Amino acid sequence: MKNNTKTRFTSAFEEDVYSGLTSYPKHLSSKYFYDKKGDKLFQDIMNLPEYYLTNCEYNILANNTQEIADAFTGANGFDLIELGAGDGKKTKLLLRYLTDKKIDFDYLPVDISQNALDELEGSLKKELPSISVKPQQGTYFKTLERLSDYNSRKKVILVLGSNIGNLLHKDAIDFLKQIQEAMSPDDMLFMGFDQKKNPQTVLDAYNDPTGVTEAFNKNVLERINSELNGDFDLESFFHWETYNPESGTAKSFLISKEKQTVTINDLALTVNFEAWESIHTEISQKYDNMIVEWLASQADLKVTDSFADEKHFYKNYIFRK
Numbered sequence: 001m002k003n004n005t006k007t008r009f010t011s012a013f014e015e016d017v018y019s020g021l022t023s024y025p026k027h028l029s030s031k032y033f034y035d036k037k038g039d040k041l042f043q044d045i046m047n048l049p050e051y052y053l054t055n056c057e058y059n060i061l062a063n064n065t066q067e068i069a070d071a072f073t074g075a076n077g078f079d080l081i082e083l084g085a086g087d088g089k090k091t092k093l094l095l096r097y098l099t100d101k102k103i104d105f106d107y108l109p110v111d112i113s114q115n116a117l118d119e120l121e122g123s124l125k126k127e128l129p130s131i132s133v134k135p136q137q138g139t140y141f142k143t144l145e146r147l148s149d150y151n152s153r154k155k156v157i158l159v160l161g162s163n164i165g166n167l168l169h170k171d172a173i174d175f176l177k178q179i180q181e182a183m184s185p186d187d188m189l190f191m192g193f194d195q196k197k198n199p200q201t202v203l204d205a206y207n208d209p210t211g212v213t214e215a216f217n218k219n220v221l222e223r224i225n226s227e228l229n230g231d232f233d234l235e236s237f238f239h240w241e242t243y244n245p246e247s248g249t250a251k252s253f254l255i256s257k258e259k260q261t262v263t264i265n266d267l268a269l270t271v272n273f274e275a276w277e278s279i280h281t282e283i284s285q286k287y288d289n290m291i292v293e294w295l296a297s298q299a300d301l302k303v304t305d306s307f308a309d310e311k312h313f314y315k316n317y318i319f320r321k
């Protein structure tokens with residue numbers, strides 16, 4: 001088959017892989033890390049000693065539960081909408097407190113993965129059976145649009161895990177704007193932002209010696225192999241992490257150890273790699289108060305409160321309109 005003749009794609013994955021691997025420099029989006037295996041690898045990352053983000057945010061929620069939950073609570077109860085709910089380990093701290101205090105609220109976890117939502121709902125049924133859970137399958141944006149006129153009572157939007165860090169600032173502003181547009185005057189946004197810190201600490205978090213992060217990155221190549229009939233030799237690529245302390249941007253790459261050719265049958269594409277050529281796969285942005293205030297102002301939001309862990313590695317901010 002001839003190269004570069006395919007113009008019609010049957011999925012966003014196909015289209016993005018095609019454009020990313022025919023670009024110079026090459027890139028693939030980290031959103032494609034997450035399938036069943038990728039979800040499991042990310043769970044493993046959250047348990048790595050080097051990956052401080054999860055513990056820091058857990059501690060922030062554990063040490064400030066009452067203050068945070070009180071900020072959530074509205075006169076007629078509220079709807080707690082969590083974008084990217086995951087396994088809910090951190091959220092359960094708040095859910096348990098709200099339940100114990102008999103506060104009136106519905107929990108609306110939003111996720112693209114129905115499987116993730118089913119597992120979360122199942123575990124909540126066991127651990128906190130009295131909570132009203134209303135899972136919302138879909139993209140963040142579509143779900144936010146749908147929920148913006150869902151109910152007249154207060155909405156609290158929760159985005160944990162510094163997930164916003166995967167977005168370039170302009171995309172982060174768009175994301176915040178979409179949330180802002182879905183908010184009414186009394187609503188609030190509670191969001192986690194990993195902070196700038198010793199560059200070595202950041203590098204170590206994305207460079208574990210056990211290779212879990214490497215396997216997580218390479219999962220996008222595995223998905224191309226299995227879903228698009230590719231023949232990436234995973235052994236001939238290695239994971240490389242950089243951190244720019246000035247911009248606060250951690251960047252992940254996969255680097256080809258040798259000159260080689262990869263074929264992706266479903267895209268009718270052959271991709272040539274020079275020795276040491278890179279594929280950029282992820283950014284994990286680190287923030288400080290100035291950047292967060294700037295992002296908020298660009299999205300017509302105000303920072304009204306924040307919570308940090310002891311080492312100030314991580315912060316959760318409250319935003320209002």
Ligand code: AVJ
Nearest residue numbers: 045161162163165166213284
């Ligand atoms: C889920 C986007 C917050 O960037 O820290 C972990 C994903 N990548 N290790 C992050 C990730 C490599 C993670 N986020």
